[in-house]
Amino acid sequence: MKRSLAAVLVLTGLLSACTTTDDQPTAAPPSSAAPPSSAEPPPSAEPSLSSAPPPPADCVTTTLDGLNQAERVGQLLMIGVSVNAPSGAGDTLRRYHVGGTFLRGRSTHSAARLKSGIAALQKNAALPMLVAVDQEGGSVQTLKGPDFPRLPSAFRLGAGPAPALRDTTRGSARRLAAIGVNLNLAPVADTVPASIGEANPPIGAFHRQFGSDPARVSAAIRTVVPTSQEAGVLTTLKHFPGLGRVRVNTDVSTGATDNTATVNDPYLAPFKAGIEAGTAAVMISSARYPKIDTDALAAFSRPVITGLLRDKIGFDGLVISDDLGAARAVTGVVPAQRATRFVSAGGDMVLTIVPSDAAPMAAALIDKAESDPAFRARVDDAARHVLQAKQKAGLLRCG
Template sequence: MKRSLAAAAVAMLLAVSGCTTGAADPPIAAPSSAAAPSATPPFSTSPSSAPPPPPKDCLTETLDALDLPERVGQLLMIGAAVNAPSGLGDTVRRYHLGGVFLRGRSTHAAAQLKSGIAALQKQAPMPMLLAVDQEGGSVQTLKGPDFPRLPSAQRLGSGPAATLRDTTGTSARRLKGIGVNLNLAPVADTVPTSIGTGNPPIGAFRREFGSDPAKVAAAIRTVVPASQDAGVLTTLKHFPGLGRVRVNTDVSRGATDTVATVDDPYLSPFKAGIESGSAAVMISSARYPKIDPDAIAAFSKPIITGLLREKIGFDGLVISDDLGAARAVTSVSPAQRAVRFVAAGGDMVLTIVAADAAPMAGALIARAESDQSFRARVDEAARHVLEAKKRAGILPCR
């Protein structure tokens, strides 16, 4: 009897505690609304509780506000006569140009040049990169009373670094004073002594800082900060180097460097300029068969994307050499010159021929509309242009 009572007591305890002996677990009852509240309230997926997205930065806001034709326009730098730049105003407005290259030579005073540049900038939907070739020696766009003649790079490169720095800084301040914000300089090409003046594009005009790439690299490290600290962005040219060619790409076809490789010591001045923070790099229109046997540098993905972007690590603005009047590219239509350059990884197409704006813009738009990967490349290129404008202090926020 005592054993029966004990067994009954155990059974009652098991029933109360919810334990079973082999039977399926009973369903869990829903919690009572009268239950004590949890110490930590459950996470809510209500949109109102999600944190707000971070605000967009100025550059992203500006890019997002641009439609496709406006983005494509940022990829174009068109030539305008340096003494009458406002004549390009209609093209600037119609194609939303990202930049203008002041071509030719001028002996005008600074005030006159400043007035013309300001008038041109007023025509632009967005402030533009305004570029000149103010290297020194034989290549000097501005030679008026307010722009003293500059020594050649070869002469400056053979002198003290302090002179090179001071000369560069003074020249850049004069450019900034008239509204120029980008110099298509310095030349980072190395011309070996075995070729010297036999190199038509560079050596013949003493545009190189020296015949030793280490010495050229040292000069580039001086020039880049001297110019950019004075308010004018620099452009390292002509990647991956024109110092060993025997043909000038401006006036002839067939310029070829049969020596250059991806590990070429002559790349060191470009690397030095990139490490020094140069805003831009210009791509040559010569051939480099050991790097890419199939295309000139301006149309070469292995050179622009593979070597410059990925191997060397440059993430700034990539500009073409002239793709308008240069003899090296005349076998390709202007429209396809622009498309091939951008597809290879380039950002800003430079042409001194104003009439090229229409076919180049049209071809870039058409390709972007039919090819999503190319559209992404256009967006990336436009961002690089806007980043350069931000560095120049001219990027507006909408």
């Protein structure tokens, strides 16, 4: 802590005074000493620390402090709404204080029509919501109307020059930002080995990967993340810790397993590259990784989310689940437990494309927070991560 000159002078005087006691009086100066020419006024004392006003709270803390338990839990939910009729979920968004929406399906609507629908959707929220889409390119492109040109696949873009990837990313992000989308559930950071290729159902079969070499994928991720976020759309690296080696699609089947991945897997490099580039979010897969956690799916795994992603790699941003609503991989767990298990493992935002999941998920999160102080603190931490992402997107307004 820095002290002012006045405080230093006061402290110096006090130290000098402490060298004199009643038993050892200070000797009088010799008669030959010249008298002081003038008397300096004593320095004014600064106010004590206890009387100084506290520093202003940051906007995230101020916002979080203003939320009750139900509202904090609501921030942890991202609910799927129809991209062509988003206002149909308005009651659910209001009732459960939902923090984010995912525009599901495919749309050929104009930018003006989509912008109007998203604006109406935001009016249902007490706090502005994260509005997400899957706008990867290739086979996975939510918006395909006249104002949204078809995007090449990641595989094609990854094989081309970096300037082309940068220009494509920037143009797409600007179009999304212009209609009110602030979060893209992309880019795919999974690496699919050439030896597997299209035999990898969730990624390789659709050419969603930037390549078969993690170094090439890392280079693409380093381009995409800052380019998109500088254009106004936050990025989400997916599907941590990687879906490139599984032989089952978690959306439609159970049993997706990567028996190779470890905490030192070279295929983690693209995720690390995106985190270093400042990505706002990381999405967790619903596959199994036995060499990291022998017991749980990644979405419910503390060793994967907290141990690897948070502690070892050091990611401190928003952790989103892959779909925990309709995905076949999680059907063995009831919706309420899907939410509590994901958050307990270290996740922040529960994504479900099933709007009716909001009720049991919110109720379970509230009940557990009210009965378990450690979980309540985890909810607060997760809500803070959501609000920090919103601040990064320019959605929070304080003062």
